[in-house]
Amino acid sequence: MANNYEFTPEDLKEIETIKAKFPEVMPATLPTLWVAQRRFGHVEPEVQHLVAETLGLPVSHVHGVATFYTQYYKEKMGKYVLDVCTTTSCQLCGGYDMLHYLENKLGIKAGETTKDGMFSIQSVECLGACGYAPMMQITNDVYVNNLTEEKLDEVIESLKADKMPEFESVGMPQHTERS
């Protein structure tokens, strides 16, 4: 497979540091895939080949690992990936409404990417933040909690200006009582 992707010298240095942490090469697969996803925005088949080549592992192994975890993007995604939770708690609190609002707003369906390559929407399973339902996660990173339509508008605007929303500390009920 012809490969159009290449790690920078800094990436390779980082991968060496990762490899040094483990007695064998195989466990370095996960962190190296992260390095790759950070660099290229996805781990498409070609990137999987690159990772396998760099680590000296079978491509099939890297492919198996990459496909096991949904957080690795096996195809090109938007710059910001909006993972809207639609599992029980969020569902009850309007997760699907938020998802559909986003879909209408951006003109795409869940699983698609906008033409300008800015946004992708995914409907995902529980992200473990049931206390602040409905919620979503942006590109495997910041959680945006207690979603409303207004809040979504704000988030989209700020992302269009390349500004990630701030991390919100939401106390659990018992914490708020105590304070």
Add this chain to the structure above:
Amino acid sequence: MPEIFIDGERYEFEGKPKLLQFILDNGKEVPFFCYHPEMSAPANCRQCYVKVGTPVQNRETGEYELDENGERVIRWFPKMQTSCSMEMTDGMVVHTQETSEEVARAQKDTMELILINHPLDCPICDQAGECPLQIQTYKYGPEGSRFEVKKVHKPKRVELGPRVTLDAERCINCTRCVRFTEEISGTHQLTISSRGDKNYPITAPGMEFDDPYSLNTVDICPVGALTSTDFRFKARVWEMNQTPSIDITGGKGTNVDLWTRDNLVLRLTPRYNKNVNTHWMPDEARQAYRKFNENRISRPSIKADGDNQIKTSWNNAIETFAEKLESVKPADVMVLGSAHASVEENYSLMKLFSTWGVNDFHFSPDVKDGFGDNFLLTDDQAPNTNGVKALGFNEISTDDLKTAIKSAKVIVLLNDELVDRGVLGSEDLEKPFVISLATNETETSKSTDLVIPITCIAEHAASYVNVEGRIQRSLPAKETKYTHRKMDLEMSEGRLDRYGTNFDNWVNEDNKIDCTPTWELMNNLAKRLGLSVQFGSSREIMDEIASSVSTFEGVSFERMDDENGIQLTGITKEEVSA
């Protein structure tokens, strides 16, 4: 010696065997899918659940604690254990599904989970009849399923490689195929993609499953997920006879089964022999079935005018053979044995011609340097190089052969495709009168003057000596024009195989080849020439060889059958590689 109690019976064991293998070795049964004796046990199918406990021991005295009845107190593992990965310890107590309702229930429930997304397409599935999932569901599975929801759909008819086709829906993710490429063939070409109910084995994107041993994954697949692209939809398992035989495409002597129906060999599968190939065989060897069915020579043929061969009668063929011999001196006749033919064939050829007066016997070895892989493929391309050598045939190099041919007036060539494999050109065979005893129509048979059809390994019982000096024999799997399964005691009549009943539905009398074993041909020739040479069955010929050729001392069909082949002394590996 350490002891273990399985279903109330006491067994002794040595070392640290795994529980499932020990149970199977002792003739008992526990259902399983992912375990394979040649590979690691990941215990991921969870089907081999058993209940296990260990006796309570006093730590200081080391004595077993006893209850009020004087029985050992057993501390049971809190949950069922997978017997494939369970290491046996002294005093262990095990209950399988035979003595524990709980275990039977656990196995049934596991089976129900495995079957959630498994399609109910047994009637059109190639694996049906030899499917561990099907068999074990009948034996241990639930009667129905509580999962009355739509099954998950996955890719079907995926061509993983040139020889293997995947039906992902049938896969139960036992990972046997993945472990095969990791642990046995070492190509690492397969992996399990995705997870949960969406997973199935696949190659890395852009890669092909072209492992030279890829079809073994089809054999070990416990369901119909991996199928042989070549054999797919050709025959149901229960329509075929299964006959033990030997691979003839290489020097390893891989043990195989020939699967026949209506006198056609439809597929080859490996047959377990721990001293030769264990459970495996190379993909290439599976193509041999074509040679048994296609382009076979049926009835003798003789070169009439120019290069045209016409069919002739057996009488005429023998008469021509004898006349040609009588018209020359034995010194003008060159007899070429063949590493592609069995010990018995070469022996009968040699005996007849040495009685007639020929002194020199040669064969042309068929070796491709660098072809071997230290596993099941060997440099030696012929199944019986050591056998012909041991009989006293001398190796002859290509150059010497070309020179020798020039001075010979008559050449007798036992089944060897000298022209096809580039040893000789067809022009080399133009001058002398060439008589070839052959199984298949090839460039070689086309360039000879008299072609006499002989039986191939699928039609006769005969022995072959592999590169390591191990002699093994074949059994006839298909009839010729002159044999019948009910008459030939070496042939299995009906399906004495693992899956069948005694019904036999061979319906077609075609596909029988008009050919004869070499030794019978030699009989006819001896009679015509007035020589006192007479051969019985190949079984008797082997007895004769055993008493007259020192290398084969003590060898007999009975011993080969009982011992899965016999290691001959006096043949060393060094000799072979020369």
